Amino acid sequence: MPSAVKPPQTLYDKVFQDHIVEEQKDGSVLLYIDRHLVHEVTSPQAFEGLKNAGRRVRRPDCTLATVDHNIPTSSRKNLTTTEKFIEEADSRTQVTTLEQNVKDFDLTYFGLDDKRQGIVHIIGPEQGFTLPGTTVVCGDSHTSTHGAFGALAFGIGTSEVEHVLATQTIITQRSKNMRVQVDGELAPGVSSKDIILHVIGVIGTAGGTGAVIEFCGSAIRSLSMEARMSICNMSIEAGARAGMIAPDQITIDYLKGKPLAPKEGSPEWKKACAYWLSLKSDEDAKYDIDVFIDCKDIAPTVSWGTSPQDVVPITGVVPGPDDFQDEAKKEACRRALKYMGLTAGTPMQEIALDKVFIGSCTNARIEDLRSAARIVEGKRVAPNLKRAMIVPGSGLVKKQAEAEGLDRIFLDAGFEWREAGCSMCLGMNPDILSPGERCASTSNRNFEGRQGAGGRTHLMSPAMAAAAAIVGNLADVRKITPSTTQNKGSPKLEVEAHMEDLTSDEDLDRIIDAPVDQESHHPVPTSSSTGTSAGMTKFTTLRGYAAPMDISNIDTDAIIPKQFLKTIKRSGLGTALFHAWRFEAGSDKENPDFVLNKEPYRQSKILVCTGPNFGCGSSREHAPWALLDFGIKCIIAPSFGDIFFNNTFKNGMLPIRLPQGPELDAVAAEAKSGREVEVDLPNQVIRSADGKELAKFEVEPFRKHCLVNGLDDIGLTMASEDKIQSFEIRRTREWPWLDGTGYLARHRKGPVKIEAKAVPKTNRGEVLKEPLEW
Numbered sequence: 119m120p121s122a123v124k125p126p127q128t129l130y131d132k133v134f135q136d137h138i139v140e141e142q143k144d145g146s147v148l149l150y151i152d153r154h155l156v157h158e159v160t161s162p163q164a165f166e167g168l169k170n171a172g173r174r175v176r177r178p179d180c181t182l183a184t185v186d187h188n189i190p191t192s193s194r195k196n197l198t199t200t201e202k203f204i205e206e207a208d209s210r211t212q213v214t215t216l217e218q219n220v221k222d223f224d225l226t227y228f229g230l231d232d233k234r235q236g237i238v239h240i241i242g243p244e245q246g247f248t249l250p251g252t253t254v255v256c257g258d259s260h261t262s263t264h265g266a267f268g269a270l271a272f273g274i275g276t277s278e279v280e281h282v283l284a285t286q287t288i289i290t291q292r293s294k295n296m297r298v299q300v301d302g303e304l305a306p307g308v309s310s311k312d313i314i315l316h317v318i319g320v321i322g323t324a325g326g327t328g329a330v331i332e333f334c335g336s337a338i339r340s341l342s343m344e345a346r347m348s349i350c351n352m353s354i355e356a357g358a359r360a361g362m363i364a365p366d367q368i369t370i371d372y373l374k375g376k377p378l379a380p381k382e383g384s385p386e387w388k389k390a391c392a393y394w395l396s397l398k399s400d401e402d403a404k405y406d407i408d409v410f411i412d413c414k415d416i417a418p419t420v421s422w423g424t425s426p427q428d429v430v431p432i433t434g435v436v437p438g439p440d441d442f443q444d445e446a447k448k449e450a451c452r453r454a455l456k457y458m459g460l461t462a463g464t465p466m467q468e469i470a471l472d473k474v475f476i477g478s479c480t481n482a483r484i485e486d487l488r489s490a491a492r493i494v495e496g497k498r499v500a501p502n503l504k505r506a507m508i509v510p511g512s513g514l515v516k517k518q519a520e521a522e523g524l525d526r527i528f529l530d531a532g533f534e535w536r537e538a539g540c541s542m543c544l545g546m547n548p549d550i551l552s553p554g555e556r557c558a559s560t561s562n563r564n565f566e567g568r569q570g571a572g573g574r575t576h577l578m579s580p581a582m583a584a585a586a587a588i589v590g591n592l593a594d595v596r597k598i599t600p601s602t603t604q605n606k607g608s609p610k611l612e613v614e615a616h617m618e619d620l621t622s623d624e625d626l627d628r629i630i631d632a633p634v635d636q637e638s639h640h641p642v643p644t645s646s647s648t649g650t651s652a653g654m655t656k657f658t659t660l661r662g663y664a665a666p667m668d669i670s671n672i673d674t675d676a677i678i679p680k681q682f683l684k685t686i687k688r689s690g691l692g693t694a695l696f697h698a699w700r701f702e703a704g705s706d707k708e709n710p711d712f713v714l715n716k717e718p719y720r721q722s723k724i725l726v727c728t729g730p731n732f733g734c735g736s737s738r739e740h741a742p743w744a745l746l747d748f749g750i751k752c753i754i755a756p757s758f759g760d761i762f763f764n765n766t767f768k769n770g771m772l773p774i775r776l777p778q779g780p781e782l783d784a785v786a787a788e789a790k791s792g793r794e795v796e797v798d799l800p801n802q803v804i805r806s807a808d809g810k811e812l813a814k815f816e817v818e819p820f821r822k823h824c825l826v827n828g829l830d831d832i833g834l835t836m837a838s839e840d841k842i843q844s845f846e847i848r849r850t851r852e853w854p855w856l857d858g859t860g861y862l863a864r865h866r867k868g869p870v871k872i873e874a875k876a877v878p879k880t881n882r883g884e885v886l887k888e889p890l891e892w
């Protein structure tokens with residue numbers, strides 16, 4: 119549908135506009151969500167919330183679930199049941215909980231015994247579930263990956279997962295428009311991973327905060343869809359809400375024949391293609407932030423530190439504090455060097471490795487494996503390496519690679535050839551680094567402890583990781599002679615591999631073991647929810663000790679490390695808060711230097727961070743849950759990671775953005791003095807204990823209204839049922855390919871249409887008499 123709005127619009131503006139269900143005067147928008155991906159880590163509490171409130175999943179046809187984070191990557195040849203296959207109890211519980219939930223709510227699910235199972239951001243595009251111009255969400259920060267299709271795709275927290283399951287909408291605000299234009303030709307050995315690492319090095323991990331980045335320019339246009347996905351995947355590491363690339367012929371060609379895309383050549387396909395191509399930014403569209411990158415400045419790039427912005431060309435040396443201007447950056451450098459066990463000035467290529475990991479939602483697609491195999495073929499993994507792993511992103515990627523003989527190339531070279539999953543990207547399964555081990559990794563995060571407590575991560579492209587595996591050190595791929603014999607892959611074979619499972623009814627029947635009627639079968643809740651569906655406490659005035667912290671870019675992996683994400687509850691996470699900093703390595707012994715272990719900060723209700731970008735990284739709502747369980751209800755910082763910022767509000771917490779300057783300094787000084795501080799939300803003021811005003815702050819009116827009144831978004835949104843229904847009618851008319859005509863339809867004979875029941879309920883499940891204003 120051509121956009122009707124007159125002023126020039128960006129790609130982001132167009133997609134956003136086409137999904138508005140309702141807009142408030144203060145800028146809050148109820149946005150319709152076309153595609154919802156679900157995985158086992160961030161969904162259990164959301165499903166529990168639905169069950170406790172007696173709610174159903176509004177659009178099972180627009181929801182796709184899989185397991186990826188917790189699952190072992192060992193052979194599934196002898197897989198019988200999940201209970202027997204997953205040894206670790208908490209991981210097993212998360213997976214079996216999802217298995218139960220997809221049955222209870224009648225959802226399409228790619229489980230352990232399904233070849234289409236894989237990392238959630240790999241399977242969406244692979245199936246054509248991700249389509250241009252759609253809104254895509256998942257309880258996972260790397261949902262940004264799907265922006266490569268010109269979709270508006272972003273990560274959400276668990277409360278928002280529950281909101282989307284119940285209402286197929288989300289409450290959001292407009293983001294800024296940011297353009298990153300990359301022009302020129304990529305030099306040999308340089309890939310899309312190098313582009314995005316370079317961009318993050320230039321703009322920093324907070325560079326895209328509050329913005330949606332549109333990647334454009336001749337270099338981006340020349341990339342394949344898979345290469346584009348690697349770029350959009352890491353937009354989150356640039357601090358952005360999402361990354362997007364305008365759909366073009368390359369996008370359309372990729373979608374041809376994908377099981378859930380409209381059928382090529384059909385009237386729907388033609389209509390869809392015309393719509394997709396209309397989405398590109400208007401020529402005179404305005405951007406709030408513009409960044410220009412010339413490809414000639416991009417070399418094969420690797421990370422040296424503990425933030426994705428800590429990157430250098432492989433020909434460079436490890437930087438030192440003297441290479442940075444401001445004191446915070448010097449301090450961050452010292453800290454990173456210590457953690458990484460590196461000395462400033464060391465040539466990057468002299469850094470020896472222990473492990474190599476080729477996998478993750480950034481780089482575990484077939485093209486990634488092909489590019490690594492080209493480097494590896496006919497060579498051997500260096501003897502100093504303890505482990506070199508290839509973890510395909512999905513069962514179908516694995517199958518395709520095997521059909522091309524890539525598995526043999528890797529196995530002959532001494533790599534392990536694993537089953538699909540997130541694996542050592544974050545190590546929620548048994549694939550982890552031991553303390554002090556150094557790893558060349560094609561993943562996206564090099565935070566402290568990311569791949570295992572004390573582990574050291576260097577980020578790079580698949581070809582660079584392959585080169586590193588052969589050399590045993592960080593290595594320059596341009597010095598390695600690639601194979602010329604390797605099978606480059608036959609496109610026909612690829613399509614067949616992707617289609618095979620989809621034409622088999624027996625497979626589908628086995629996989630979708632779900633009732634065929636539209637009613638969901640909710641078990642009667644046995645425990646009361648601790649979550650937001652049970653209602654939020656009101657936030658008005660908060661008085662208490664404020665713990666001072668002066669670290670920049672505190673990521674959610676640091677706020678709560680991955681080993682604590684295996685819970686299926688929201689409560690009890692206080693002891694896990696800042697675990698690696700609060701306790702000495704490998705023990706329960708407190709680190710006496712950490713602020714929360716000192717008096718009076720053990721009783722903190724507020725956290726004051728003078729460094730920017732608090733809560734960046736992963737979407738885990740476990741971070742605010744851990745803070746809340748510890749007793750902290752308010753965080754004051756110059757800026758926040760977008761998803762974390764949203765997640766705090768959903769839990770009745772108040773994040774306050776206070777720019778660096780005298781006011782923040784005054785609040786930090788008061789915190790350091792050990793005196794109490796008062797946060798007065800109705801008046802938007804922070805005071806000292808004796809009533810002196812220290813700072814004024816801004817807060818969006820709708821969010822303030824919800825906090826002060828203890829209102830829960832789901833109840834409010836359900837009161838807009840008529841508007842959601844009207845939107846869905848228009849959606850079916852204008853974008854008919856978006857209704858579920860895929861797997862579920864095969865069981866249900868015809869497209870899945872939702873017969874919406876206009877019975878709005880409150881957050882406690884009571885039927886609303888009068889619609890609420892939201």
Ligand SMILES: CC(C)[C@H](C(=O)O)[C@@H](O)C(=O)O
Binds near residue numbers: 187259544736738
């Ligand atoms: C588990 C999930 C919440 C998390 C994310 O949001 O990114 C994970 O995928 C990660 O990469 O840290």
Ligand code: SF4
Binds near residue numbers: 258479480540544561
């Ligand atoms: S970043 Fe890693 S852990 Fe997160 S979804 Fe991607 S592969 Fe999985």
